[in-house]
Amino acid sequence: MNEDKITEIFVQIDDFIQLFEAEIKQLRLESTSGKSRNRKSRLSDSEMMTILICFHLSRINDFKSFYSMYLSKHYKHLFPDLVSYERFVQSSKRIMIPLMVFLKTNALGACRGISFIDSTTVKVCHIKREKQHQVMKGLATKGKSTMGWFFGFKLHLIINDKGEILSFYLTKAHVDDRDMKVIASLTENIFGKLFGDRGYISQKLANYLWNDGIDLVYKLRKNMKKQNISDIDKIFLRKRALIESVNDELKNICSIEHSRHRSPVGFIINLVSGLCAYHFLPKKPSLNIQPNKNNNGQLLLAA
Structure with missing residues (x-):
């Protein structure tokens, strides 16, 4: 993967996360005690989603090897606040819902x-x-x-x-x-x-x-x-x-x-991020046709 592709994925993900968080903020209930914890994590949701999707496009079968030996060494400048592999896996549960919403709203044809x-x-x-x-x-x-x-x-x-x-x-x-x-x-x-x-x-x-x-x-x-x-x-x-x-x-x-x-959560995250990664493939299997209809409503083929 090159930097341009990673940047392209991050931009799309980050635009979605901004809209998603704005919607969640409107629906969130206020705390009755007046106290709320809103501490930001080192890695943003956009960065974590981008990393998971890039893993599925990297042709590397093992996420630990991808994160520790590939991403940390070659693309640390794109993700300067990388956490340890164990911390990333532990924190990835929080992006399951945003990943699923992104798949449903942005990654389907x-x-x-x-x-x-x-x-x-x-x-x-x-x-x-x-x-x-x-x-x-x-x-x-x-x-x-x-x-x-x-x-x-x-x-x-x-x-x-x-x-x-x-x-x-x-x-x-x-x-x-x-x-x-x-x-x-x-x-x-x-x-x-x-x-x-x-x-x-x-x-x-x-x-x-x-x-x-x-x-x-x-x-x-x-x-x-x-x-x-x-x-x-x-x-x-x-x-x-x-x-x-x-x-x-x-x-x-x-x-x-x-x-x-x-864990079952890890299974779902892996599946959903893999489906999201398919959306970013530069070339997909396709038929070189243009479906049209005639006056009778019948489908016609056009190359």
Whole structure:
């Protein structure tokens, strides 16, 4: 990472934090005793959020190595008030809410009428160690994906044709992709065509989305009757691998998945900061198209 990129991230984060803190200040209740503690920390919330997001863009797998051996040595001039690694981890809990709000308000894309839906596994440990795992005990569950059994959670995503994340939902591992509560939350601001794999085959789900203005298009099983879909829909079904590329970048570049969590809060902070980091990637997987509509309201392709 270069200094210009770090500065760009910090500026966006700091602008958001100023607005966020102004809103919180208006909603905050006054102390009845007349005394309030408002001691500033050495590292501001903007700096801490920037550091976490930069870690997920650094390709370094271990945050301790990134903080102690990379950031402290090469970018100390950008963060002159760095605290110890232990103090940073202890203080990072306070930025969980600002990180989540930033993700929801600043780091998600806009629906363009062509969207892709999928879920990916977020493992917290190897399946053979599920009985001994203690950090996520009572939260993580056992589930099965196309790659076999796993222990952890599921991250449900909807992206647009530009590879931008439109919505996300974290569930336990055993939750079905077609769960109506999950789908209702994911598709709240979605319209037009929604393309999914065979895991979303459900006439009930298709009818529900159709009544909400969304046309669900999915791949059929071999023993199912062929559907009468347009050539454009067939093309987009073949392009559904776009969301698989996004899932791959989230795991292998933004590092949203690892097995070194020490608390549920740390797990959430790692996941949310990784999703925020994806927003700052200079190049995302995308389709070189421009969705338009003809006079009949049908989608057209324009390169």
